[in-house]
Amino acid sequence: METVTRDRYARSREMLARAAQSLTGGVSSPFRAKAPVPLFFADGHGSRLRDVDGNEYIDYALAWGPLILGHKHPELVAAMERQAARPHNYGAQHALEMEVSERVQRMVPCAERVAFTSSGSEAVAAVWRLARAFTGRHRILRFEGHYHGWHDAELISYRPPTDRMGPADAPCPTLDSRGQVPNSVDNAVVAPWNDIEALERIFAKYGREIAAVVTEPVLCNSGCLMPDSAFLSALDRIPREHGALLIFDEVITGFRMSTGGAQQHFGITPDLASFGKAIAGGVTLSAFAGRKEIMEGMLSGVAYGGTFNGNPIAMGAAQATLDVLAADDGVALKHANRMGELLQSGIAAAARELEIPLRITGFGAAFSLHFTPLESLRNYRDTLADDKDRLNRFLCAALDEGLYLLPDGRIYVSAVHTEQDVDATVAAVRRGLASSRPSSSNP
Ligand SMILES: Cc1ncc(COP(=O)(O)O)c(C=O)c1O
CATH class of the missing domain: 3.40.640.10 (Type I PLP-dependent aspartate aminotransferase-like (Major domain))
Structure with a gap:
């Protein structure tokens, strides 16, 4: 029997094609033209987003940072x-x-x-x-x-x-x-x-x-x-x-x-x-x-x-x-930063177990993933050693797993992300890391 693979992003692709006939490039900032297709969104609530194809995501892009209180606080x-x-x-x-x-x-x-x-x-x-x-x-x-x-x-x-x-x-x-x-x-x-x-x-x-x-x-x-x-x-x-x-x-x-x-x-x-x-x-x-x-x-x-x-x-x-x-001595941001630190340690542990050379840099509520042989990164030129192809494969796998991240591997955490989000994310990242390995090391 023939297997039919559904395109998870079909409606976004259609809308992009239509939008590009009026809105230059179909996006309001070329930074947003990301793989596999710039998504069109229908709704969001708290830490969650839903696209026009009905896919649900935990949102770590947060509109490139501003949504410190998540969606519709x-x-x-x-x-x-x-x-x-x-x-x-x-x-x-x-x-x-x-x-x-x-x-x-x-x-x-x-x-x-x-x-x-x-x-x-x-x-x-x-x-x-x-x-x-x-x-x-x-x-x-x-x-x-x-x-x-x-x-x-x-x-x-x-x-x-x-x-x-x-x-x-x-x-x-x-x-x-x-x-x-x-x-x-x-x-x-x-x-x-x-x-x-x-x-x-x-x-x-x-x-x-x-x-x-x-x-x-x-x-x-x-x-x-x-x-x-x-x-x-x-x-x-x-x-x-x-x-x-x-x-x-x-x-x-x-x-x-x-x-x-x-x-x-x-x-x-x-x-x-x-x-x-x-x-x-x-x-x-x-x-x-x-x-x-x-x-x-x-x-x-x-x-x-x-x-x-x-x-x-x-x-x-x-x-x-x-x-x-x-409010309350800044408890909201302390929470956001703590959730980010939990995420970082969960992701680092998953990468270690899978023996993937992943470095995580930043602070709790804003950090980045680097597939790099370098032990530490101190300036822009150090980031040139990052394996961008591997990052892109990981990002596409993560998107399929329901994680919406920025195209450079940056992760923003909001005051409304929860420990359940963190647990679900670490599990999804683990699957994404495993499936985005170079094919030679994939069983
Ligand atoms: C550090 C920094 N400065 C300035 C800007 C420009 O801000 P805007 O995009 O609102 O013009 C940005 C945007 O990402 C930024 O990250």
Whole structure:
């Protein structure tokens, strides 16, 4: 008898074909064009997602991070319902705006002043402009493999081509997009991450031109790599010795790593920081914050704007999300991080038993899987040894097993993932790891 294999993603394929006739490429961000097919979703609840073919998933993508309270959290839904019946945008001041900025001020160590934008890319742009205005310098020192948004000035050396990236200890700044203004690189200096000597060398050479050093405090966009504590201390010291500022791009770590972000977790207070994603639990909002005298540059000629800044819908969502996160001494995020740590130890044990060379890097609520021969990963170039084919095979197997992960092997955990989710996930990962072995080692 002939075996008929059902295509689990048939309806998504059909919808993609139709969408591509109007929506360019059929997706709203090319980052989402993932194998085996970009899925179309019908619903989600808590930690679970359902696609248009009726497949159910445990969601570890969380909309690329924002859904720190999962899908349809009751307090977020109630806040949205309240706001839906009220004016959606005043383009002017209202009480919620002030209440949310006060809340951010209480939660985030560097937040003497706060401002809102819609996207993280805008928040980053505003922060860098403030830093340049404050110091009167133009260069931003940034690190290879870090992502700070897609604007011309921001998208430098995120995924540098290997034939043009230059030596490991002195990377060449590279453009990441066709059509990018070529001289964007002139305002950048690129350094390898977790390398104190390189940082010192670059400051010795360009010290008086550098307005600020910007870092993802955990390198989430290139495999969730952790900073060495000595490197963090050097970041806290060297820029200041040269009259430059320290900026944390906390678009991912903010309201995820701890209620006060990575800066609270590591005990290092930057001069400025950008936030996004989790701040409003999945509703469009980003923010930036920092020292009063720098932030108030916008009162004396540093341009910043945005039609949707501080709109009541986003502010209502942020208030509900931050209220949940701040309650009971931050128990929600402690839970998310604990679930992530349990997952990591379960996945590591499964890989060990199956004798699969898998490294897990990151912190509880954001971590990555690396199929790599390396014992430790400290910067972007270390991730180039990852076996990407094997990761892709694993991701496709995991999807078939009902796990929705990001295409780079990153796993986000929310405050509503449960121990049952963890157990089911570890069992599914074990099956996924076994079935994605290279065929020579598959019985
Ligand atoms: C660290 C970091 N900075 C900035 C951004 C840009 O944020 P957005 O996509 O909201 O523009 C991102 C997005 O993923 C990010 O991860």
